[in-house]
Amino acid sequence: MSPRxxxxxxxxxxxxxxxxxxxxxxxxxxxxxxxxxNVEENVKAARQRALEHQKRIENLAKPLNAVSEKLARxxxxxxxxxxxxxxxxxxxxxxxxxxxxxxxxxTAAKIELAKKDTESxxxxxxxxxxxxxxxxxxxxxxxxxQFSFGGSNADLATVLGVPQKEAKELIVSSTADLEKAGISxxxxxxxxxxxxxxxxxxxxxxxxxxxxxxxxxxxxxxxxLASA
Numbered sequence: 001m002s003p004r005x006x007x008x009x010x011x012x013x014x015x016x017x018x019x020x021x022x023x024x025x026x027x028x029x030x031x032x033x034x035x036x037x038n039v040e041e042n043v044k045a046a047r048q049r050a051l052e053h054q055k056r057i058e059n060l061a062k063p064l065n066a067v068s069e070k071l072a073r074x075x076x077x078x079x080x081x082x083x084x085x086x087x088x089x090x091x092x093x094x095x096x097x098x099x100x101x102x103x104x105x106x107t108a109a110k111i112e113l114a115k116k117d118t119e120s121x122x123x124x125x126x127x128x129x130x131x132x133x134x135x136x137x138x139x140x141x142x143x144x145x146q147f148s149f150g151g152s153n154a155d156l157a158t159v160l161g162v163p164q165k166e167a168k169e170l171i172v173s174s175t176a177d178l179e180k181a182g183i184s185x186x187x188x189x190x191x192x193x194x195x196x197x198x199x200x201x202x203x204x205x206x207x208x209x210x211x212x213x214x215x216x217x218x219x220x221x222x223x224x225l226a227s228a
Contacts, residue, residue: 138181141174 147156148171157167178184 138177138183141177142183144170144174145178 144156147159153164153168153171156171157164160167160170162170
């Protein structure tokens with residue numbers, strides 16, 4: 001602590017003078033801020049502080065901006081790859097649609113050509129096979145009628161795998177076809193009905209009997225008696 005003042009009144013006066021001096025200095029400084037020169041200095045100082053602050057912020061933001069730029073570059077690369085993929089897919093789809101349309105047109109033309117070619121071949125084949133087919137149909141009808149001589153309608157239905165009514169109608173129509181063609185179906189030999197009675201057996205002559213001669217007895221020679 002400061003030593004106690006020996007003269008209190010004098011010390012108080014000195015203190016008051018010091019306070020007055022400080023107040024006057026503050027007032028002087030306050031008035032000096034409103035002069036043109038001080039305003040320019042303050043503006044320059046504020047501008048300098050703003051520039052320094054901006055520079056400090058820019059320095060702080062450099063790592064953040066660098067990372068953001070790298071992330072943006074990655075996004076651009078992904079976008080470029082995606083755009084290339086979309087263009088490729090669109091090109092492939094467009095080419096596929098064109099190929100499909102061309103394939104449809106070619107296939108339709110080939111189908112029409114195949115139909116016409118087949119119809120022409122069938123017509124030629126029908127003309128060439130007409131005689132053979134008619135002969136085979138008559139032969140089939142003759143076989144059906146011959147089968148009917150030895151078998152029943154049910155037997156024919158079983159062989160052909162058709163209903164009995166259809167088998168009967170087939171026999172009738174086959175008979176009519178043969179009559180129309182002037183062909184008579186002959187009854188097969190194995191279908192002739194077997195004879196109920198057998199042929200009479202030929203009489204065999206009785207064997208001749210042999211006469212037995214009476215047995216002749218041989219004469220017995222008497223033994224010669226020796227005379228003494």
